Amino acid sequence: MGVDPQLMDWISDLPHWQTTVHFCYNSELCHIQKYADDTAIVGCIRDDREEEYRRLVGDFAAWCHTNHLQLNTSKTKELVIDFGRSRPRPMRPVLLEGAEVEAVDSYRYLGLWLDNKLDWTTHTSHLLWLPHASVLFYTVVCWGGSISKKDTSRLDKLIRRAGSVVGTKLDSMVTVAESRTLDKLLDIMDNASHPLHTVISNQRSLFSERLLLPKCRTNRLKNSFVHHAITLYNSSQGGRRT
Incomplete structure (x- = not known):
């Protein structure tokens, strides 16, 4: 099936933020994984260095806002996996659009x-x-x-x-x-x-x-x-x- 040339011209004239349909991130410590409308951000925290993980959460929220995608903060949860024998230090709550994400x-x-x-x-x-x-x-x-x-x-x-x-x-x-x-x-x-x-x-x-x-x-x-x-x-x- 061919694409209407006029439609392609219209798409090419759109601002960049309107044609940005993908958000990908994959590093040694953090990555984002998506399935249908479910998105999970996975981060490995070493020596209490949470900067990359929190920056990725913020960047993803900003991308959703720019692309007119509404996040359901009430359904968003944070799960901290820790195999240490001592009680882990409580992490600062993650903020998503100004609201704290519930830790479960x-x-x-x-x-x-x-x-x-x-x-x-x-x-x-x-x-x-x-x-x-x-x-x-x-x-x-x-x-x-x-x-x-x-x-x-x-x-x-x-x-x-x-x-x-x-x-x-x-x-x-x-x-x-x-x-x-x-x-x-x-x-x-x-x-x-x-x-x-x-x-x-x-x-x-x-x-x-x-x-x-x-x-x-x-x-x-x-x-x-x-x-x-x-x-x-x-x-x-x-x-x-x-």
Whole structure:
């Protein structure tokens, strides 16, 4: 389908702020991710240096105002994830269009419940009380390694029950999670703009197609997405899981 030349002339005459339809940001410490009308700003705060994170929030709010996009401040939440053993220092509230953004301990983002320790307990607790077990297959997105055996057993029971309803055998939660984890890793390896692309690329072996497992000093890192995804990837290459 062709474009009307008069329409193109009209668009080219518009001020720059009216034709700016994208807002992108991706650095070592901060990035912005968008899905439909949902936007998340992710920042890594080191040594209490919050300047880049707060500047990105301000720049995004200014861009929305310039492009006549209204932000729903009441639905905007801030989730601080901290794995330190001591109680974290309270951050200054983030201001969005003059209003303070509410800080929460857990938040549901794109169907997945996240909490301030990245623990799967909150997600599985909500999941187990859903009235229809079929939604399970849309919310198990990756293998986190921190789901208890009891929760795994209960979820697999729901899967078998759902399979009996639809008249077919459904894959277990672990099978689905591992498959999606491997698919996600492959997507990251093919996407140079993904924040984890460089992290994964640096683990490539010089002697084979395998990926080297990163050194892990804590169980949290051993149970992380990167560690499990690399283990699954090496297994898919015909290697032994380590």
